[in-house]
Amino acid sequence: MVRTRFAPSPTGYMHIGNLRTALYAYLTARRNHGVFILRIEDTDQERNIPESLAAIYKSLKMAGLTYDEGPMKDGGYGPYVQSQRLPIYQEHAQRLLAKGDAFRCFCKKGDPSEEEESPSRRDPCRFLTQADIAEKMEAGEAFVIRQRIPDSGSTTFVDLVYGEITIENSQLDDQVLLKSDGYPTYNFANVVDDHLMGITHVMRGQEYLSSTPKYNLLYDSFGWTVPEYVHLPLIIKEDGSKFSKRLGDPSFEDLVKMGYLPEAILNYIALLGWSPGTDQEYFKLSELEEIFSIDRINKSSAAFSFDKLTWLNGEHIRAMTLDEFHTLAEPYYPEPLAGFNTTKISELLQVRTEKFTDIPGMVDFFVQVPEYDAEMYRHEKSKSDLDTSLDILKAVTPILDNLDPWNNDQLFQTLKAFGKEKSYKTGTVMWPIRTTLSGVMATPGGATALAEILGKEETLKRIKAGIEKLEAA
């Protein structure tokens, strides 16, 4: 039975790299009909942010990554919050102490021996006698528990993505397992918990690659078998630098606020470091659940491209039903738009929207025509200039005034016929109408679509305004 886990620490937001780790772990579980677990790694008392637990749940829910076991969803391996597992780490640390694979260190954080160049092993406390230790403990000195790394030899492990990796033990330091506040470090807790929770595939960022041998040494000390390791390539920016929230790069929830669909974001990041091996790029989560495989994960870091995400977002938008799109688009419509048939507007918008946040700027003119230059009536491709525009606007006014019913099809047929009669290109007729109706160079939908939505009265009003503008020009 495959068991994977996503083990975020509560930082308050979902980093894009973490989301991908979660996604891959989730997909690996689903693909293999296994179990996906959520574990909270809150072992840093200083960095804990209370409300960030809620943020994790919310993000996962928004992403659609449902977990089978986790806090408040016990699967028999809990608790799933590390701060609630302190006795477990204590007990395991004692076992290591007893075996001699760990030792107490009484050095203080700023001690010179702590500042040495790495590996900062050869810790003086390594060689403390039982009597020394007893004495210091008697005196109530604070201590941490460190892992005792063998002086010689090397440790080899196999990563499912990176292959076989060997590191000399001399390169490893006697890392802290238990802090002086009694909390475990990540280095210790992840090993204990991954084993106790029966994790079969440890999936995490590539930054853990070089500390993995230390974890393996721990597994060995406990006599446990090591899990499969799946280290994931980093996600970077297009300029090659790190993708980081602190440097202003968006988190998952930021991207959603920027107008990206969660499923499009998931789809996009699935492709950052993994490839299906086919030409397909548009995926729903459910499809990924069926085809994701670890052996198609890449080794090299991938740059996050907003351009491609934006495109994919558009693909997801276009794949929706009109109803779905309308529901999502509506909150982005400016208040005064409520008087119009917004469903019709959505229909025009769906094929042109890349991000939802673009919507307000695309529909502003419905509410009010912006200031624009009369030169806008000049359009080479439509064979339109100021004179033809004025003539057409004038000629078309009585025709539209008498038009019934007032709908796109009727408007288009009528205006097209008018153009044919007067030997105008359809575009020459439509250009000035669309322009006077909107005042902008590009609109969702053409002249007649806009006219339909604006209604007869408003359409004629705007045409009149256009005529006045052209006469003054």
Place this chain on the structure above:
RNA sequence: GCCCCCAUCGUCUAGGGGACCAGGACGUAGCCCUUUCAAGGCUAAGACCGGAGUUCGAAUCUCCGUGGGGGCACCA
């Protein structure tokens, strides 16, 4: 500094010894369609980091170099 990892178009990638004068996608440019802009269709430009080897044959294997990234916390 020491250790580890990585290296195909600007970007994501396919490729794993002959099917590759390297395929797809985003982006870019052009054309078509057209009631503006999109969407859609078509086309174009655009890459195997360098050098040695192995081999009849290397983008693919090996080594060296170079470049990039990561790690070396009582952070995860």
